[in-house]
Amino acid sequence: MPQMSPMYWLLLIFYFILTLLLLMMFIYFYYLNMSEKCKVDLLIYQFNWMW
Known part of the structure; x- marks a missing residue:
């Protein structure tokens, strides 16, 4: 397996974060546009998914 350059990894991580x-x-804007009941x-x- 060839060794990848650090620059390549940096770009990959950058794009991933972006x-x-x-x-x-x-998701945030979609959430803002939803009705109150939907938000709750x-x-x-x-919370059920997290715990």
Whole structure:
């Protein structure tokens, strides 16, 4: 297996974080546009999923 350059890994990590941030922003705005009942349901679901 060839050794990859550190620069390549740095770019990969950078793009990964960027994609994650975009996804989080998208989810956040989508969440803001939802109704209050939906928000509560989602919150409960999130807590159930986390624990």
